[in-house]
Amino acid sequence: MKANPAGVLTGAHFLDGDQACCEGALAAGADFAAGYPITPSTEVVERFAARVPTVGGLFIQLEDELASSIAILGAAWAGKKVFTVTSGPGFSLMMEHIGLAAMTETPCVFVDVQRGGPSTGLPTLPGQADMMQARWGSHGDYAIIALCPNSPQECFDLMIDAFNLAEQYRVPVLFMMDECVGHMTEKVVIPSADAIEIYPRRFTSLPPAEYKPFKPSPDGVPEMVKAGDGYRFHITGLTHDEQGYPAMTWRAQEKLVRRLVEKVRKNADKIVRAEECDLEDAEVVVLAYGITSRVALRALQMARAEDIRAGLLRPIVVWPFPEKRLRELAERVKAFVVVEMNYGQMVYEVERCAGGKTKTVLVEHGGGTVHDPEQVLTVIREAAR
Amino acid sequence: MSTAPAVQAAINPVEPFLRSDRMPHIWCPGCGIGTTVNCFSRALVDSKLDLDKVAIVSGIGCTGRVAGYLRLDSFHTTHGRAIPFATGLKLANPELTVVVYSGDGDLIAIGGNHFIHAARRNIDLKIICVNNFIYGMTGGQVAPTTPVGATATTTPYGCFERPFNLPFLAESSGAVYVARWTAFHVRHIARSMVEAFNKKGFSFIEIISPCPTLYQRRNKLGDGLDTMKLYKQKSVIKNGANTRDVDIAFGGEIIVGKFVDIERPTLHQTMDQQFRQVLKDRYAGLGGRG
Numbered sequence: 001m002k003a004n005p006a007g008v009l010t011g012a013h014f015l016d017g018d019q020a021c022c023e024g025a026l027a028a029g030a031d032f033a034a035g036y037p038i039t040p041s042t043e044v045v046e047r048f049a050a051r052v053p054t055v056g057g058l059f060i061q062l063e064d065e066l067a068s069s070i071a072i073l074g075a076a077w078a079g080k081k082v083f084t085v086t087s088g089p090g091f092s093l094m095m096e097h098i099g100l101a102a103m104t105e106t107p108c109v110f111v112d113v114q115r116g117g118p119s120t121g122l123p124t125l126p127g128q129a130d131m132m133q134a135r136w137g138s139h140g141d142y143a144i145i146a147l148c149p150n151s152p153q154e155c156f157d158l159m160i161d162a163f164n165l166a167e168q169y170r171v172p173v174l175f176m177m178d179e180c181v182g183h184m185t186e187k188v189v190i191p192s193a194d195a196i197e198i199y200p201r202r203f204t205s206l207p208p209a210e211y212k213p214f215k216p217s218p219d220g221v222p223e224m225v226k227a228g229d230g231y232r233f234h235i236t237g238l239t240h241d242e243q244g245y246p247a248m249t250w251r252a253q254e255k256l257v258r259r260l261v262e263k264v265r266k267n268a269d270k271i272v273r274a275e276e277c278d279l280e281d282a283e284v285v286v287l288a289y290g291i292t293s294r295v296a297l298r299a300l301q302m303a304r305a306e307d308i309r310a311g312l313l314r315p316i317v318v319w320p321f322p323e324k325r326l327r328e329l330a331e332r333v334k335a336f337v338v339v340e341m342n343y344g345q346m347v348y349e350v351e352r353c354a355g356g357k358t359k360t361v362l363v364e365h366g367g368g369t370v371h372d373p374e375q376v377l378t379v380i381r382e383a384a385r
Numbered sequence: 386m387s388t389a390p391a392v393q394a395a396i397n398p399v400e401p402f403l404r405s406d407r408m409p410h411i412w413c414p415g416c417g418i419g420t421t422v423n424c425f426s427r428a429l430v431d432s433k434l435d436l437d438k439v440a441i442v443s444g445i446g447c448t449g450r451v452a453g454y455l456r457l458d459s460f461h462t463t464h465g466r467a468i469p470f471a472t473g474l475k476l477a478n479p480e481l482t483v484v485v486y487s488g489d490g491d492l493i494a495i496g497g498n499h500f501i502h503a504a505r506r507n508i509d510l511k512i513i514c515v516n517n518f519i520y521g522m523t524g525g526q527v528a529p530t531t532p533v534g535a536t537a538t539t540t541p542y543g544c545f546e547r548p549f550n551l552p553f554l555a556e557s558s559g560a561v562y563v564a565r566w567t568a569f570h571v572r573h574i575a576r577s578m579v580e581a582f583n584k585k586g587f588s589f590i591e592i593i594s595p596c597p598t599l600y601q602r603r604n605k606l607g608d609g610l611d612t613m614k615l616y617k618q619k620s621v622i623k624n625g626a627n628t629r630d631v632d633i634a635f636g637g638e639i640i641v642g643k644f645v646d647i648e649r650p651t652l653h654q655t656m657d658q659q660f661r662q663v664l665k666d667r668y669a670g671l672g673g674r675g
Contacts, residue, residue, distance in 0.1 A: 004674045031673030032477055034469075053660045056669040058476060063502040067469035070462060074442070074473025077460065078481070079675050082473075100463050201675075227458040227474060228481050230437040234404070234453055236461035245407060246453060246461075 003027055003160075003196035006055045015188045017181040018043035020152040021111060022051065023188070024159025025083055027196055030109075031057025032080035034071040036064050039123045040179040041087040041113035065090040069097035069110070076106045077235065079201070079226035081163060083109035087179075088117050091130055092137075098172050099138030100237050102260060105170035105214070105222060107201065109162045112174060113182040114290075116367035126179035127367030128290055128341035134174045135319045141257050143264035145271055146174040146319035148289040152186045158316065164199035165271065169263055170221050176318065178341070180291035180370060208232065213244040214256070220263035268320040275314040278304065282311030284383045285329050287350055288339040289315050291370055296339045299376035308384045310337075318346065326353035335383035339363040339376050359383070399426035402436075404456050411450055415601075415609020417568030417594030418448055418515055422455070424571050425486070425513070428578030439482045442471040444491035447521040447596075448514075451486040465495030468503045471510050477673070479653050482511070482582060489516040489530040493549055497529070504558035504587045508652040511581045512589045514551065517596035525599030532635035535604050553628040555589040556645050562588035563628060563645035568595060569616035570641060577643060586651050593639055604635075 007026035015023065022044045025033070031052070035045040049059040057080070062068045065086055072082035086094060091112045101108050114130050116122030130137075134146045145165050149155045159175065166173040204211050204223035208231045214222050222242075225231040238246040239253050247256075264271065275293075278300065279285065288296035293314040303310040313329070315322050326336070336354055338347040343364045351360040363379050365371050403426070412418050429436065436457060443452035445464035452459040458481075462470045467485045475483040485492070492500055492514050503510060519537055520526040527537035530551065531544040552563045562584045564577040574592060581588035595601050595612035606612060616639065623631075624642040631640040650658070653671070660668045 006669065006674055029674055031675060032473070034473065053664055053671070054667050054669055055674065056671075057673040058656070058671045060472070060476060062469060062472070063498050066466060067472070067499055067502075070466045071469045071473030071476075073462075074460070074470040074475075075477035076473075077458075078474050078477030080477045080673055081675065096463055097466070226478075227440045228438050228478055232437070232456050232458055234459045234461070236453060237463060238461065245404075 001198050001200050003193040003198050004029055005193035008193040008196065009190050010192045011190055013188045013190065014185060015152050016043065016183055016185045017149065017152040017155040017177055018113065018183065019047050020155035020188045021159050021175070021177065022047040023190060024156040025109070025163070026051060026055060027156070027190065028081065028160045028163035029198055030081045030083055030163065032072065032075040032082045033059045033084060034062050034068040035059070035085050036062060036068050036090060038087045038090040040115055040182050041085045041111065043182070044085040044111060065093035066097070069094035070100065072108050073097060073101055073104070073106045076108055077227055083111060085111040085113070087113045088115045088121060088123065089119065091133065095137040098144065099140060099142060101172040102138070102142035102144065103237050104235050106172070107166040107170050109159070109166055109173045109175055112176055114176060114178040122368050124179065125368040126291060126341060126370065128178055128292060129345065129367060131176065131318065131340070131342065131345040134176055141261055143261045144172050144174055144319060145169065145264060145317065146176050147316060148176045148318045149181055150290050150293045150314070151181065152184060152188045155181065156188050156190060160196060164197070167199045167201055168221070169267065170202070170224065171264060174319070176290065178290045212242040214240060215242040216259060220259055220266065264320055269324070271317055272320055272322045273316045274322040274325060275316060277312040279311035279313065279329070281309050283334045284308065284310040284337055284380050285333050285335070286310060286312045286337045286339060286376070286380065287315070287346070288312065289318055289346070292339050292341055295371045295373055296376055298373040299380060302373060302377045303380045306381070308380060310380050310384065321349045323353050326350060327355065330354045330357040333358055336360045337363060337376070337379050337383050339371060341365045341367045341370070398430070399423055402426040402429055402456055404454055407454055410454055412447060413598045415595060415597035415612070416447070417517065417592070418451065420568045420571060421513070421515055421574060421592050421594065422451055424574040425578055427575040428582065431575065432579045432582045434482055434582060438480055439484065440474060441484045441486055442467045442474065443485070444487040444496060445522070446488040446491045448486060448488035449491055465491055466499065467491065468496060468499040468510065468512070472503060472508055475508060475510060476653070484511045484513060486513045488521070489514055489518070489551070490520045490528045493551065494529045501554070501558040504555055504560045504589070506652040507559055507561060507586045507649050509585050510587055512587070513578070514589065514591050515594045516551065516591050517594050517600055519596050519600040521596045521599055525603060532633055534635040535600070537603065548633070550628065550632045551591045552589070552631050552644050556628045559587060559649070560589045560645060561586035561647050561649050564643040565591040565593070565631065565641050567593040567616040567620050567639060567641060569613050569620065573641070580643070580646070586649055
């Protein structure tokens with residue numbers, strides 16, 4: 001289905017990543033957001049609070065991130081397209097409800113504009129150290145999808161994809177920005193509504209007597225209903241059966257949690273997405289995402305100028321990870337160079353995919369600013385030797 | 386010769402409101418939660434609400450299980466967060482009557498911040514708080530409602546913290562309807578619930594309820610029936626009482642009644658009015674685009 005034009009600000013704009021993210025949400029049809037102010041993410045909801053009453057829907061600022069992250073789930077079960085936005089400490093507070101969203105298969109988008117951590121860390125400066133928290137931060141086994149934009153244009157484009165993926169797979173989708181991408185201002189082109197494809201909510205067509213809230217469709221994803229439509233359904237964070245009723249047995253756990261994990265795992269080939277640059281003849285593959293990919297690209301150009309055969313692989317969907325592609329590359333390249341604004345997170349995924357067939361080198365950075373391309377170039381040179 | 390009366394299937398009048406396929410429930414003999422659910426079902430009958438438009442939200446704990454037993458759109462959420470979940474649900478669909486049904490630990494300890502803010506905003510939620518003075522589900526730990534001197538597993542020498550006076554907390558935070566009853570006052574509870582259903586705004590009903598397995602036994606207060614007798618004996622109905630004066634002391638009297646019933650614009654009304662006034666014809670409504 002096509003986007004509702006009411007939320008689509010068609011035209012060429014000069015926006016920062018936070019503002020573009022908000023416009024992406026509006027274009028995707030988001031009509032409910034809750035949030036709590038936190039730097040450097042607040043501009044997303046400030047813009048949403050200003051815009052949404054003029055296009056239909058509402059924003060509410062709540063008392064903390066715990067409230068915000070569950071209010072959106074309540075709104076989703078009343079039929080809304082929902083998201084919340086946070087950073088650093090707020091992201092930590094939201095973990096429990098990422099788990100509840102995964103367990104109850106509630107479509108929703110969590111935006112994390114990453115800043116330096118741990119704890120209060122560097123509120124106004126960038127980091128990329130929440131990447132593993134995004135995947136594993138809530139307790140127990142579950143699966144999520146995470147996207148990582150590297151420009152304001154992508155903040156717009158990928159927010160639409162984030163909502164579509166949340167609806168298609170009924171998982172929380174994590175939108176992993178960083179302070180640089182959030183606060184950099186660039187040209188953002190917003191297409192017309194009829195050029196924006198929207199994945200609609202998977203509402204059931206079954207009557208209440210035949211409907212089971214957690215009976216999966218062939219792709220592993222159940223159909224949804226909303227409160228007030230006469231289904232009298234039950235939703236719980238407890239392990240539950242297809243009816244949605246608590247089921248405290250290992251068999252129920254096995255059936256439910258395996259499905260929660262597999263609906264992403266088994267559809268990973270359809271979900272993963274990465275940008276490739278100069279990989280055809282590459283001996284050294286640089287892997288970077290978010291703002292860091294733009295620094296890595298500069299280093300790549302410098303390496304090519306020195307006739308080093310280096311290429312770039314940029315995961316756009318970071319979870320699930322582009323595992324298959326990396327395994328192919330591991331068969332024929334000299335090294336993977338992972339550039340990330342942390343002391344080693346996605347590098348573990350790369351190393352795992354390398355499987356000992358090629359070496360993996362990390363170019364680490366504690367955050368607060370981006371890497372120096374020279375620093376990356378030095379490592380590429382070394383790796384190419 | 387008299388004929389035997391036709392045998393009629395014994396159907397409990399509240400049965401249509403319950404998920405009988407989920408019985409038996411988890412509550413202990415003598416627990417007061419089931420009594421409150423019975424009152425709630427009667428209130429649903431009496432209120433003549435369209436049950437397809439009633440949603441119930443619970444947090445975690447013994448009372449947190451209520452949502453799972455009622456044949457309504459029902460949500461069993463996370464510990465302490467029933468109110469913000471309900472906030473999202475209600476804001477997203479104002480046609481729903483949204484009831485939050487949970488315990489004192491869930492609503493007032495871990496969820497206390499949400500409680501006061503929801504009352505301040507006057508969001509139209511019906512809060513039913515079953516107060517058994519203790520954490521039941523986890524085995525009898527001290528709660529922010531445990532009276533001074535009562536023992537709990539984590540205050541084995543007696544509670545030494547001043548408890549919250551819940552009606553006072555609710556009123557001073559902004560609730561427009563505040564009542565308290567004990568599990569003995571079944572008709573009053575049902576009547577208050579109907580009033581709360583009909584009220585627009587943050588409505589709060591506290592129900593003092595026995596936990597025979599943990600609170601009553603540990604404090605040598607007898608079983609469920611003994612507690613009912615005690616409630617009958619110790620409770621004093623004072624409608625309109627100043628909530629400042631309704632603290633509950635260990636072994637002391639329990640002041641019950643309807644304490645607050647006032648009018649104040651709800652969150653939805655103030656939000657809608659503000660946008661209407663400022664945005665005029667640019668205002669597209671709160672309804673969304675779905």
